[in-house]
Amino acid sequence: MRIPVDTVMVEERASSFTCRSIKTESKQQGLRLVLSMIDLTTLEGKDTPEKVRSLCAKAMFPWEGEIEPPLPSVAAVCVYPNLVRVAKLALEGSTVAVASVATGFPSGQYPLDIRINDVTDAVKAGADEIDMVINRGAFLSGSFDEVAEEITRVREACGNAHLKIILETGELETLENIRVASDLAILAAAKAGPIQDGEVFIKTSTGKVSPAATMPVTLVMLDAIREYYDKTGIRIGMKPAGGIRTAKQALHYLVMVKETLGNAWLNKSLFRFGASSLTNDVLRQLVRQQTGRYTASYDFSEA
Amino acid sequence: MSIDTQQETPGEWEYSPAPERTQVSIEPKNKLFIGGKFVSPKSRSWFVTLNPATEEKLADIACGGKADVNAAVLAAKKALPKWSKLDGSVRAKYLYRIARRIQERAREFAILETMDGGKPIKESRDIDIPLAAQHFFYYAGWADKLEYAFAGCTVSPVGVCAQIIPWNFPLLMAAWKLAPALACGNTCILKPAETTSLTALRLAEVIQEIGLPEGVANIVTGAGNTGRLLAEHSGVNKVAFTGSTEVGKLLMRGTAGTGKKLTLELGGKGANIIFADAAIDQAVEGIISGIYFNQGHVCCAGSRLLVEESILDEVVQKLTHRLRSLRVGDPLDKNTDLGAINSQSQLEIVQQYVRAGVDEGAQLHEVHQERLPSKGYWCHPCFFTDVQPSHTIAREEIFGPVLSIMTFRTPQEAIMRANDSPYGLAAGIWTDKGSKIFEIAKELEAGVIWCNTYNKFDPASPFGGFKESGFGREGGMQGLRPYVRLQKVRGSAS
Numbered sequence: 197m198r199i200p201v202d203t204v205m206v207e208e209r210a211s212s213f214t215c216r217s218i219k220t221e222s223k224q225q226g227l228r229l230v231l232s233m234i235d236l237t238t239l240e241g242k243d244t245p246e247k248v249r250s251l252c253a254k255a256m257f258p259w260e261g262e263i264e265p266p267l268p269s270v271a272a273v274c275v276y277p278n279l280v281r282v283a284k285l286a287l288e289g290s291t292v293a294v295a296s297v298a299t300g301f302p303s304g305q306y307p308l309d310i311r312i313n314d315v316t317d318a319v320k321a322g323a324d325e326i327d328m329v330i331n332r333g334a335f336l337s338g339s340f341d342e343v344a345e346e347i348t349r350v351r352e353a354c355g356n357a358h359l360k361i362i363l364e365t366g367e368l369e370t371l372e373n374i375r376v377a378s379d380l381a382i383l384a385a386a387k388a389g390p391i392q393d394g395e396v397f398i399k400t401s402t403g404k405v406s407p408a409a410t411m412p413v414t415l416v417m418l419d420a421i422r423e424y425y426d427k428t429g430i431r432i433g434m435k436p437a438g439g440i441r442t443a444k445q446a447l448h449y450l451v452m453v454k455e456t457l458g459n460a461w462l463n464k465s466l467f468r469f470g471a472s473s474l475t476n477d478v479l480r481q482l483v484r485q486q487t488g489r490y491t492a493s494y495d496f497s498e499a
Numbered sequence: 500m501s502i503d504t505q506q507e508t509p510g511e512w513e514y515s516p517a518p519e520r521t522q523v524s525i526e527p528k529n530k531l532f533i534g535g536k537f538v539s540p541k542s543r544s545w546f547v548t549l550n551p552a553t554e555e556k557l558a559d560i561a562c563g564g565k566a567d568v569n570a571a572v573l574a575a576k577k578a579l580p581k582w583s584k585l586d587g588s589v590r591a592k593y594l595y596r597i598a599r600r601i602q603e604r605a606r607e608f609a610i611l612e613t614m615d616g617g618k619p620i621k622e623s624r625d626i627d628i629p630l631a632a633q634h635f636f637y638y639a640g641w642a643d644k645l646e647y648a649f650a651g652c653t654v655s656p657v658g659v660c661a662q663i664i665p666w667n668f669p670l671l672m673a674a675w676k677l678a679p680a681l682a683c684g685n686t687c688i689l690k691p692a693e694t695t696s697l698t699a700l701r702l703a704e705v706i707q708e709i710g711l712p713e714g715v716a717n718i719v720t721g722a723g724n725t726g727r728l729l730a731e732h733s734g735v736n737k738v739a740f741t742g743s744t745e746v747g748k749l750l751m752r753g754t755a756g757t758g759k760k761l762t763l764e765l766g767g768k769g770a771n772i773i774f775a776d777a778a779i780d781q782a783v784e785g786i787i788s789g790i791y792f793n794q795g796h797v798c799c800a801g802s803r804l805l806v807e808e809s810i811l812d813e814v815v816q817k818l819t820h821r822l823r824s825l826r827v828g829d830p831l832d833k834n835t836d837l838g839a840i841n842s843q844s845q846l847e848i849v850q851q852y853v854r855a856g857v858d859e860g861a862q863l864h865e866v867h868q869e870r871l872p873s874k875g876y877w878c879h880p881c882f883f884t885d886v887q888p889s890h891t892i893a894r895e896e897i898f899g900p901v902l903s904i905m906t907f908r909t910p911q912e913a914i915m916r917a918n919d920s921p922y923g924l925a926a927g928i929w930t931d932k933g934s935k936i937f938e939i940a941k942e943l944e945a946g947v948i949w950c951n952t953y954n955k956f957d958p959a960s961p962f963g964g965f966k967e968s969g970f971g972r973e974g975g976m977q978g979l980r981p982y983v984r985l986q987k988v989r990g991s992a993s
Contacts, residue, residue, distance in 0.1 A: 200931035202951050205781035217517035217833035225512055419780045454512060455824045462512050
């Protein structure tokens with residue numbers, strides 16, 4: 197069903213969250229929360245096992261310096277299917293999950309059986325979470341049933357792995373499309389079987405298309421999640437990805453989640469940031485909170 | 500590996516207090532501003548202004564008596580000939596200076612407004628003060644273009660203007676009144692509301708700083724009696740009033756037959772109409788900004804919500820959820836959404852209406868649970884369902900964070916119910932269908948109609964009401980009209 201979305205008011209509401217003043221204790225706590233919610237990501241053609249091992253090290257121990265209480269690990273490492281085994285090995289014994297993009301990421305323009313095999317392979321290799329892309333071509337041509345059917349098939353192929361459904365909002369363009377796609381994705385995932393809280397996420401972007409995550413887009417997706425929760429009592433997760441680079445931006449997102457879905461969503465099992473450069477900015481702010489001064493950017497290792 | 504659902508960080512993330520810490524000095528005794536100088540009241544009487552959020556005394560304010568009003572009118576009269584004959588572009592320069600100075604001192608103004616009136620700092624900072632400056636900028640632009648605003652006419656000022664303003668937007672209302680009057684070459688005596696004089700007096704400081712000629716703008720503080728003396732003064736040529744319909748009626752009787760021009764911006768009971776085809780999540784935002792903005796102390800508040808019956812449950816459920824996220828408390832905290840009720844007496848009025856609503860059979864939803872401070876004047880934002888058009892809370896202006904929700908079945912019924920009110924200031928329409936907006940809007944008896952938004956203000960847009968909401972417009976080109984006399988000067992055609 198098409199639900200009207202008014203862009204002007206969505207933008208106004210989204211910008212109101214950026215006016216919250218997050219200081220002292222709540223900033224400290226918020227930044228740690230952000231860190232624990234990051235999916236540290238590398239998705240490049242030039243990715244190598246060694247690069248992924250670096251990323252995994254960073255994911256488990258984001259900073260080698262001393263800080264009290266100790267920093268949390270990030271939520272997950274997100275890689276291409278070919279590198280899942282490497283990540284799995286490197287992260288063994290840690291709380292960091294392995295997420296793999298699949299289904300012909302980022303375009304999804306492959307035959308369905310290839311996309312499904314992509315998922316099965318990643319799960320076999322040990323992926324805890326699958327980040328799939330929806331079929332935007334089918335969506336924009338109005339073949340909603342086809343899009344939904346594919347999502348259901350992918351979730352079935354996931355087995356016990358959690359599923360994040362990438363809408364690629366930058367290609368859907370309008371907030372109304374984004375709302376339709378959000379509702380469709382959630383219902384299609386539910387069709388494959390009952391959903392435990394946090395087993396299914398909707399996610400904004402691949403990071404390969406601009407614009408990626410924005411606050412208005414995320415707000416519309418959060419509205420869809422809330423409405424589904426109101427109807428079923430099931431908590432769907434949310435993952436904005438791409439474009440969130442600073443700690444301040446990330447805190448704005450936390451404010452938005454808190455004020456729309458509530459504190460129940462403020463943990464890594466229900467909210468994630470897909471980002472790579474965010475981690476070091478969060479570290480920088482955390483260290484500043486502790487020491488009262490900013491450190492140089494080279495004080496934090498790149499993954 | 501299974502995903503660790505244990506939270507490593509505490510799940511309850513709350514905002515730490517974020518109070519605005521800048522200190523603003525307040526004179527212990529605040530005098531009248533007459534003839535370009537701060538003078539002690541000849542009445543020798545003073546009254547106390549409180550911080551409604553703490554009930555602490557902020558300062559003493561001079562209470563203007565008969566002699567003071569006389570002096571102010573005299574000063575304005577004396578300044579009139581020179582000021583009215585100044586070139587428009589020169590008057591504009593003064594107005595631009597006022598606007599810039601307000602911007603420069605914006606933080607000070609915002610803090611003062613919040614301390615004296617109880618409104619949240621985010622609103623005084625982001626809305627009241629910037630808009631006040633914009634009004635001066637806007638009318639500065641008109642000062643040398645009056646003959647284009649009234650093409651074919653010779654334009655002259657009305658004379659000495661008595662301007663009486665309310666306590667809900669103290670500095671902004673002062674700007675609404677002073678800016679067009681001064682731009683047109685009038686001289687003014689402004690009477691701020693009793694509970695909120697401080698920013699008007701700070702504006703007097705600005706007026707002094709920028710060197711506005713003495714007597715062009717005077718500020719006489721006081722209560723209702725001071726306002727009455729001012730409006731009744733024989734030296735006054737025009738009365739402009741924003742406030743209650745009750746006082747408006749008195750003023751209309753009082754000025755009848757005196758030759759004084761009058762404009763009134765009075766109460767309202769705005770109908771905010773939500774159709775089933777609206778974007779509901781965003782319409783809920785419009786309900787919130789319609790009735791809970793400035794604690795509902797807004798004459799154009801969307802205080803009557805008309806919801807298409809088929810979506811009532813959804814709207815109530817979403818409104819309930821949203822209302823719980825509102826933060827009520829210390830107005831100086833940057834994260835506060837609703838501040839204090841402006842005064843003890845206003846709080847009592849609001850409470851009376853809430854009781855009346857319950858007594859008459861409407862259902863009160865007190866869904867907002869946050870604890871309120873123990874001192875100060877506070878009211879939980881709330882709403883009523885099962886309200887019938889005959890209920891007191893559906894007809895009278897409450898001027899507080901209390902919403903009355905009614906339903907309608909068809910567009911015709913929506914129009915009928917919206918117009919079923921003695922007031923006609925503002926209305927809102929929410930629908931995703933463009934043509935419907937125009938169909939409904941042209942049937943509504945309201946001076947201001949917002950479509951898929953609410954409570955948006957712009958100096959370029961005329962504001963004013965129908966029926967018992969008053970007459971005359973403020974803002975825009977139309978806002979000049981009450982402050983000018985027009986003449987048609989014609990030579991013989993040859």
